[in-house]
Amino acid sequence: MLITKSAAELGRLIAAREASSVEVTTAFLDRIDELNPTLNAFLHVDREGALAAARAIDERIAAGEQMGPLAGVPIGVKDNFCTVDMPTTCGSRMLEGWVPPYDSTVVRRLREAGLVIVGKTNMDEFAMGSSTETSAFGPSRNPWDTDRIPGGSGGGSSAAVAAHLVPLALGSDTGGSIRQPAAVTGTVGIKPTYGGVSRYGVVAMASSLDQPGPCARTVTDAALLHEVIAGHDDMDATSLDLDHSGLVDAAATDDLTGLRVGIVDEFRGEGYDEGVMARFDEAVRRLEALGAEVVTISCPAFTYALPAYYLIQPAELSSNLARFDGMRYGLRAGDDGTRSAEEVMSLSREAGFGKEAKRRIIIGTYALSAGYADQYYGQAQKVRTLIIEDFRAAFERCDVLVSPTTPTTAFRIGERVADPMAMYMADLCTIPSNLAGNASASFPIGLSDDGLPVGLQVIAPTMEDTRLYRVGGALERDLEAEWGGSLLDRAPEAKGE
């Protein structure tokens, strides 16, 4: 079956003309038609556009053109990446139907590498959430249990990849929005070093934290996609000029001899599911068996990462979301000819934003407002400095840090909606890497007692993304040898409506 093959394998088949991109794309589109009504992973599917792109790739390959390893492979794109040929809604009424007049840099790179964009995946509104429940277009569902969340904000991408609706997807990670969805769906999610992948054209939540990255079923697939989208972009002033060519090779590692692995002492104990900790401890032993030396490292400032994050992120987003005012694009409400621009702006923002967006805009406005900025925003930025110092000290003693990606497995839809603090806890372990800007990933390491996937978070220093792939690749090979296949093979057979 084409849909269960890895992106690497599909790319090879297409390049060797053993399968056409049109065949492959059609197989995935049919799968989307079958399962998307249940999973709500895609907000928009462009069958015609995808098939046209696939045909064009097939023709170029037939004409003898040498293309990249992912040419002709379908991909889903999170709905906060601007695309000229599809709506970009960010899961918000505010942008319902908005088609940008430009492509994000990452999407442009996908097209240049010959990937076939089949559609836009669901997400929490403007990426604010850990479950996709804040999407104005309804939550996505976890293929492992459709009563549960697929994580968030990038739950559409993780659900799509886990359910084989696409072999690859794009995500963006501000506090864990790639890694936490990957963990709860049994997929691979990478948050590259901040600046490694261009943010140009990715609708911003919190500018100093946002980082686009790959979502995949295998470590090698993630590395292949990472190499396509990474690289310097002069449209993003925070973009780094790094060499990303070694990621795929790193994913082929099967020996971790000499690698020093640090367990983050702060990320275990109360609040962590037993089943999550059991898989985590096994994974650590497995890394040791592969040759790694394991130590426990304390990063005391990490305890303050969550509060610092929930000040910095709302502060930045309150400013980033100010532009949505119904004047130049997006929803305009209440313009009946009698109201002023000011009133229409207020009414449009009231009508266009959901509850969580409003809550965070108000918190961010408060954190930046006169009299409170030092106390909240300033202090949070200092915590950020302390976290960076903790990382620096930790990486003197180890090469990578590990923790559970998220304290629990996928929770039930509706379970945490009324309790924002409980929802925010889902990002507890993933946040420090966003505050410090270093590379971090989640890899599947088995199922908890409840039969739901558990993820291992691997954290590498800034610009050392290859280490993520080294650990992830070795771990995956070892686990799959034991499981006799992918973790996703053990997921219940997804059913259409």
Next chain:
Amino acid sequence: MAVTPEDIARLAGLARIQLSEQECRDLAPEIDVILESMAKVGEVAGDDVALTTHAVPRTNVFRADEVRPSLTPEQALSGAPAAEDNRFRVPAILSED
């Protein structure tokens, strides 16, 4: 110090969001809880700690002063709720800048 519905109304004004009195009353305790748990950040960092505003430790990233293609007015206005004479049409602006 508790956040009051009046505080929420003031912040909503700054953030240009039309909130009803009921919404302000509902949001006040929620935001109070969140801010209270975030107040923890005040405990750790003293005056000697520098602020980190950017995760990328670089400076002086400049663009050359060379013209690049602009959008066409049609593209620029493609998402506009209302347009007239190649301009964005917006309701009458009352306040001054």
Next chain:
Amino acid sequence: MSDVDFDTVLEKYEPAIGLEVHVELNTATKMFCGCANEFGSEPNTNTCPVCLGLPGSLPSINGRAVESAIRLGLALNCDIAQWCRMARKNYFYPDMTKNFQTSQYDEPIAFDGWVELDVDGETYRVEIERAHMEEDAGKSVHAGTSGRIHDASYSLMDYNRAGVPLIEIVTRPITGAGEKAPAVARAYVAHLRELVKALDISDARMEQGSLRCDANVSIAPLGAAGLGTRTETKNVNSLRSVERAVRYEIVRQAEVLESGQPVVQETRHFHESTGTTSSGRPKSDADDYRYFAEPDLLPIAPSREWVEELRATLPEPPAQRRARLQTDWGFSDIDFLGIVSAGALGLVEETVAAGATPATARKWWVSELSRRANESGVELDELAITPAQVAAVQALVDQGIVNDKLARQVIDGVLAGEGEPAEVVERRGLVVVSDTGALSAAVDEAIAANPGVADKIRDGKVQAAGALIGQVMKAMKGQADAAKVRELILEKLAG
């Protein structure tokens, strides 16, 4: 309000003036995107995702704009920041596409500078608090019955100007100038205008808005410690208006205080037609701008080497330049000051460079052209005549092709857009007649018509010839060579 009021006010109150000047840079592109920085393009043709603030777009700093800001900072004797950041100033307004302005907050690129100004022969030192970089906003057209903002039924937005690089220069309060305060304010803005032009970083055309001034004015009783409550008069957009607005506010605030009321801290609008200001918006909650460091842009840390390189590109400092030109031209203090206060220094310099003598260049700019600028309410350098054209007019005089009177008509023609001076002479037929044959008849007529005058001249009262010359000039419509006419009269009436 009359001047008498103004003088009375200054017997009791001391004014303090703070000026905020926005200079639009003449870079090829905008501050944060590659769109052309052009005045007068078709609406929304110079826009892109960045300056339209479209979701997902990101700014990138124009290096040339930073360079201009540093050069201006140096020319204002400022310190240049070792390290500074851009910041977001958050407030909602439809002409601002992101609903925040990317500016600088507590880390301006240049700070702690000063300039010295000559006003009526006295030197005033104005302290510069800061000069910082920011972006301009779009423009709105208010559609409706009167085109005024309050009557508009809707507005139309053009974002060509959105994102154009600006430098805002802020002075510390200027005190101790007394009745000269309005003149000092004007001289300061004139000085900045001259400076940014000399640096070639801005067109500095006030009428196009590429140099804009906000004037903060307060008054306090003489001898009082501290400053009074200030008002900020926005968009005072000509040199003359700067002086008028400051003067008006000083008198208005004194009247308010004299009536026992407090001065309200607020923005005010200047009305060009009446020379008055009116109440704008009071300082309010909306002024909580929630500044924070722009996360999308990395800090700017000009190396000392770069700063010194830029310092080497600065034009001669104005005071030094003035001293040099006065010596070169050999003018008395009074004559030279006349040029400076007329704002004609650069124009005279260029006219001399184009071949005129300093004396003639001064004569044309300071007397003739200043008067015309005043009459049409524009700045001297906004007149539609260039220094090269003025030099060409003078050359025509020197060659005897026109006389002074005709030269004024040539200038009329140039100002009216009739072409270069030589073309105007040609088209208007303004050549002086010095041909004896043509003049002789007119002289004979004049003598015949004024026998009394003729007799006096015959009797040796040569100075009476002036009356006959006038007659001849009138008959020849000013196109006679006066020296030749005089020669002919004396010849014909010689005893």
